[in-house]
Amino acid sequence: MGRAPCCDKANVKRGPWSPEEDETLKNYLKKHGTGGNWITLPQKAGLKRCGKSCRLRWLNYLRPHIKHGGFTEEEDQVICTLYSTIGSRQVHSFFVYILSKWSLIAAQLPGRTDNDVKNHWNTKLKKKFLVANTNSTVKTVCPQFTTSTTPQSQVEDCVFDHEHSAESHVLGSEQTHILVPSPLPLGSHVSGLGSSVPLSSEVSVLSNSTSLVKQENETQWFSYHDNIEGENEALLLDFVYEDLLLSNGFVSQEKSSEIAPSFG
């Protein structure tokens, strides 16, 4: 016996949403909210749609402040770097939440949704990223191949196998943190970089609006960023690949102090 369907597929509309449906959903949510139940919402709102479909439409398209259109270079860079950093792992924030990798990455990009980021990655960035990484990684992990004569898929498989085995090793040994170089003075602030973050120990700058911070005498990393409301949020990270950050063009604190002399 298979899983029970979430709605009566025969009686729900599928495919692209019409402007009228969008308006109906928006108006209903403005007046009543979700009522804590997306499954019954379409019936109440007078929509012939699956509840899941309504939820997705709202989250990915109709919500206020959602950005549509092309991603900027900086956004691309943040996505690539965070993807390198967190890979396929889940990231745990303060005490309660468990975020997926796409949610976390989207959280660093105001106005972008996880679905948006995921689609952008799958259609554009993945290839760019693979080519860039393959060219540098293949020489060390797949010396039997040359990028000019070996089919791309074979090279990618080899690199993937290498990365996968490295990940298993890290998880198996329960090593969850990779440390960064010497700390900044206690009480330092990052300023002139989009946000101001009190530092108690070490920092690696991720973007204009995000910083990674490891607290003094702690073993855990936090990601600080400005959320959509402009408030500063912190997420507790599993680990940080500092070398990957550096190899993707982000700077260590020694360098960042050159471009941001207000450190400390």
Next chain:
DNA sequence: AATCCATACAACCGCGTGTAG
């Protein structure tokens, strides 16, 4: 002009997980 192909974006599906009863 017609057809094919690649790309981008929107939407769907199935499954894992949390939670209320």
Next chain:
DNA sequence: TCTACACGCGGTTGTATGGAT
């Protein structure tokens, strides 16, 4: 403690669009 249900996620598919042939 158990179970059913709803939510949220990752993977995948569908469709529109534009460029190449």
